[in-house]
Amino acid sequence: xxxxxxxxxxxxxxxxxxxxxxxxxxxxxxxxxxxxxxxxxxxxxxxxxxxxxxxxxxxxxxxxxxxxxxxxxxxxxxxxxxxxxxxxxxxxxxxxxxxxxxxxxxxxxxxxxxxxxxxxxxxxxxxxxxxxxxxxxxxxxxxxxxxxxx
Amino acid sequence: xxxxxxxxxxxxxxxxxxxxxxxxxxxxxxxxxxxxxxxxxxxxxxxxxxxxxxxxxxxxxxxxxxxxxxxxxxxxxxxxxxxxxxxxxxxxxxxxxxxxxxxxxxxxxxxxxxxxxxxxxxxxxxxxxxxxxxxxxxxxxxxxxxxxxxxxxxxxxxxxxxxxxxxxxxxxxxxxxxxxxxxxxxxxxxxxxxxxxxxxxxxxxxxxxxxxxxxxxxxxxxxxxxxxxxxxxxxxxxxxxxxxxxxxxxxxxxxxxxxxxxxxxxxxxxxxxxxxxxxxxxxxxxxxxxxxxxxxxxxxxxxxxxxxxxxxxxxxxxxxxxxxxxxxxxxxxxxxxxxxxxxxxxxxxxxxxxxxxxxxxxxxxxxxxxxxxxxxxxxxxxxxxxxxxxxxxxxxxxxxxxxxxxxxxxxxxxxxxxxxxxxxxxxxxxxxxxxxxxxxxxxxxxxxxxxxxxxxxxxxxxxxxxxxxxxxxxxxxxxxxxxxxxxxxxxxxxxxxxxxxxxxxxxxxxxxxxxxxxxxxxxxxxxxxxxxxxxxxxxxxxxxxxxxxxxxxxxxxxxxxxxxxxxxxxxxxxxxxxxxxxxxxxxxxxxxxxxxxxxxxxxxxxxxxxxxxxxxxxxxxxxxxxxxxxxxxxxxxxxxxxxxxxxxxxxxxxxxxxxxxxxxxxxxxxxxx
Numbered sequence: 001x002x003x004x005x006x007x008x009x010x011x012x013x014x015x016x017x018x019x020x021x022x023x024x025x026x027x028x029x030x031x032x033x034x035x036x037x038x039x040x041x042x043x044x045x046x047x048x049x050x051x052x053x054x055x056x057x058x059x060x061x062x063x064x065x066x067x068x069x070x071x072x073x074x075x076x077x078x079x080x081x082x083x084x085x086x087x088x089x090x091x092x093x094x095x096x097x098x099x100x101x102x103x104x105x106x107x108x109x110x111x112x113x114x115x116x117x118x119x120x121x122x123x124x125x126x127x128x129x130x131x132x133x134x135x136x137x138x139x140x141x142x143x144x145x146x147x148x149x150x
Numbered sequence: 151x152x153x154x155x156x157x158x159x160x161x162x163x164x165x166x167x168x169x170x171x172x173x174x175x176x177x178x179x180x181x182x183x184x185x186x187x188x189x190x191x192x193x194x195x196x197x198x199x200x201x202x203x204x205x206x207x208x209x210x211x212x213x214x215x216x217x218x219x220x221x222x223x224x225x226x227x228x229x230x231x232x233x234x235x236x237x238x239x240x241x242x243x244x245x246x247x248x249x250x251x252x253x254x255x256x257x258x259x260x261x262x263x264x265x266x267x268x269x270x271x272x273x274x275x276x277x278x279x280x281x282x283x284x285x286x287x288x289x290x291x292x293x294x295x296x297x298x299x300x301x302x303x304x305x306x307x308x309x310x311x312x313x314x315x316x317x318x319x320x321x322x323x324x325x326x327x328x329x330x331x332x333x334x335x336x337x338x339x340x341x342x343x344x345x346x347x348x349x350x351x352x353x354x355x356x357x358x359x360x361x362x363x364x365x366x367x368x369x370x371x372x373x374x375x376x377x378x379x380x381x382x383x384x385x386x387x388x389x390x391x392x393x394x395x396x397x398x399x400x401x402x403x404x405x406x407x408x409x410x411x412x413x414x415x416x417x418x419x420x421x422x423x424x425x426x427x428x429x430x431x432x433x434x435x436x437x438x439x440x441x442x443x444x445x446x447x448x449x450x451x452x453x454x455x456x457x458x459x460x461x462x463x464x465x466x467x468x469x470x471x472x473x474x475x476x477x478x479x480x481x482x483x484x485x486x487x488x489x490x491x492x493x494x495x496x497x498x499x500x501x502x503x504x505x506x507x508x509x510x511x512x513x514x515x516x517x518x519x520x521x522x523x524x525x526x527x528x529x530x531x532x533x534x535x536x537x538x539x540x541x542x543x544x545x546x547x548x549x550x551x552x553x554x555x556x557x558x559x560x561x562x563x564x565x566x567x568x569x570x571x572x573x574x575x576x577x578x579x580x581x582x583x584x585x586x587x588x589x590x591x592x593x594x595x596x597x598x599x600x601x602x603x604x605x606x607x608x609x610x611x612x613x614x615x616x617x618x619x620x621x622x623x624x625x626x627x628x629x630x631x632x633x634x635x636x637x638x639x640x641x642x643x644x645x646x647x648x649x650x651x652x653x654x655x656x657x658x659x660x661x662x663x664x665x666x667x668x669x670x671x672x673x674x675x676x677x678x679x680x681x682x683x684x685x686x687x688x689x690x691x692x693x694x695x696x697x698x699x700x701x702x703x704x705x706x707x708x709x710x711x712x713x714x715x716x717x718x719x720x721x722x723x724x725x726x727x728x729x730x731x732x733x734x735x736x737x738x739x740x741x742x743x744x745x746x747x748x749x750x751x752x753x754x755x756x757x758x759x760x761x762x763x764x765x766x767x768x769x770x771x772x773x774x775x776x777x778x779x780x781x782x783x784x785x786x787x788x789x790x791x792x793x794x795x796x797x798x799x800x801x802x803x804x805x806x807x808x809x810x811x812x813x814x815x816x817x818x819x820x821x822x823x
Binding site (some may be wrong): 029030032033038044045048049052053076079080082083086087088089 | 200201202203204206207210211214245247272273274294295296297298
């Protein structure tokens with residue numbers, strides 16, 4: 001158990017992200033890649049993710065403005081987005097992506113729109129949470145490997 | 151994406167630097183592979199994914215496995231990188247869904263051109279998607295998100311591939327040394343496996359490899375130099391193989407009988423068996439690809455009997471036959487056509503543009519190009535092909551023999567086109583003549599070989615060539631080109647021509663009966679493959695011829711041959727070809743050539759490196775132009791032993807140079823579908 005209060009807080013924050021389903025196992029893979037040589041690996045990757053996936057979301061947004069919907073294209077974008085999201089362990093975001101793709105496959109434009117809005121919300125929420133997490137992590141200083149939810 | 155490119159570049163340079171640290175170990179060149187004690191550390195991996203998040207993560211994971219990582223976010227950039235630095239990568243990880251190029255396309259290209267193991271990655275884990283990946287020749291299929299554990303063992307694909315190739319080579323040639331080396335290497339590898347997790351697997355592999363080595367060693371009765379390369383399925387050898395298979399019928403073709411029919415000294419049943427396996431896979435692939443429309447008119451498809459392949463037919467038929475794709479009757483018909491012009495130079499095919507066209511349409515070796523990503527304008531090839539079709543086709547066919555993954559389309563396309571493009575009718579004739587000569591010379595001994603040589607493997611590039619010396623097709627081509635020693639310089643043309651060259655060689659009927667013609671009198675049942683499969687083996691015969699020629703020729707010729715080899719090497723597709731040629735020439739020259747050049751294996755000064763197979767006996771590894779000849783020498787040396795008919799030299803002109811005349815693109819396009 002972390003003696004350092006900040007670290008404890010950090011650990012709790014991290015655990016809750018898992019417990020609440022925002023993150024999944026893949027995030028742990030990222031954490032494992034973090035070491036002395038790459039002390040901020042996780043944060044770097046997440047930052048990269050938000051930057052890159054933001055672009056894809058914009059594409060989707062624009063595609064949703066053109067009627068009729070090009071479901072094939074939308075599905076393609078979402079496939080990419082889903083891949084990225086799953087790489088960092090963004091569980092809820094990934095779930096919304098899957099749902100969006102289902103709607104694309106069935107040609108349900110309404111469903112796509114709705115799901116997309118939900119997805120954007122989850123995406124933003126996760127971002128805020130992770131930002132707070134990383135900020136705290138920086139305060140806590142170099143951490144040993146965090147406890148993983150078993 | 152410029153940023154990504156820069157990143158790629160930097161990562162490339164980084165990995166390059168790292169690679170150098172790794173030393174020659176990762177290249178697994180030849181027998182003297184300097185296997186790093188820390189294998190698989192230093193494995194050179196190229197990761198291609200448009201998703202930079204995923205790219206970064208995978209890169210990191212691979213670095214943690216102590217691999218040398220190069221990342222690329224664009225498939226096209228990756229392909230260029232692979233082409234420029236042949237032999238600088240051991241395995242490729244590629245995403246399936248990419249905006250600029252389909253991952254499967256990249257996979258095909260890599261298989262065709264570099265024959266490196268490719269592992270697909272995708273968030274799409276549906277069975278159908280995975281199946282598609284396998285069908286396209288992926289060594290493995292990882293589902294995103296990827297875990298580090300999954301990446302740890304990717305080295306197995308590299309090793310497996312190399313071993314399989316070695317096995318083939320060894321079987322077909324004297325591989326004692328290889329075995330010994332391999333054993334040494336394996337020991338080193340295993341002894342110092344870096345990954346704890348892989349220790350166990352290492353040991354088991356070690357056992358297997360040692361057993362394999364022992365077996366191979368027992369079978370090898372041909373003592374060769376320490377640097378004995380794997381059995382190189384030269385064009386000639388492959389043609390022999392193809393004709394033997396045709397004779398027996400693809401269904402009834404068992405290694406033992408094939409071996410008997412081929413009657414190649416030094417070739418073992420195991421060599422043939424593994425080659426046959428590859429050939430069968432290749433045929434399957436071709437048919438699969440053909441069905442997908444990849445190939446213009448899949449040669450795999452039935453070759454219309456009326457396709458007057460004629461002179462051409464010989465080659466095509468062989469290839470097709472080899473591929474087993476061509477229905478027996480078609481094949482027979484084609485064969486008949488071919489035979490119809492027994493000594494006719496294949497060149498005669500040129501006389502029958504219509505014929506060629508027809509044949510083209512039929513087997514479509516060449517036209518296939520269109521489909522193929524090679525990007526070679528098939529159309530162009532077509533016209534050329536008509537002239538040289540026979541030749542090119544042959545080569546195409548030969549090459550692919552047996553290499554399952556060989557996209558027939560590519561090969562065939564490449565082959566013919568290249569030859570057509572580059573080879574002027576004259577050249578073609580020369581090559582053909584050369585080929586014929588060679589064939590004739592060899593007829594006595596290895597009629598079938600001739601055929602194989604005729605068919606340059608250009609298409610093979612992918613499977614056949616890289617791993618083994620199979621290059622033959624190219625070499626044959628080069629040999630044929632030998633007529634014009636000057637051709638040596640054709641690096642560019644050679645690339646493509648390599649494929650054709652062989653074909654040219656084959657058609658030559660003057661002295662040597664057309665390889666093709668001879669080979670299969672009626673065996674061409676499976677010419678289906680024409681399109682893309684150029685049995686690598688076929689090259690060997692030509693190789694010998696080449697070397698012979700080299701001997702005959704003045705040193706200049708020798709140079710030429712070497713150069714030719716070089717040129718052929720440049721052929722992206724025909725990797726093996728150049729090697730073969732070079733080796734032959736070199737060998738011939740004998741053994742005169744000091745083995746030093748072989749040390750260059752693996753480099754591509756001109757970026758023509760043949761894909762250096764990870765620990766492959768590198769015969770084919772990319773060689774600098776200078777080393778090319780030498781490398782060949784080594785290879786040939788090994789092979790030469792197997793081919794006693796050196797007399798070809800006298801007759802065969804150094805056709806190698808000719809090969810180079812083919813514009814690579816054309817060749818490639820011909821073969822690629």
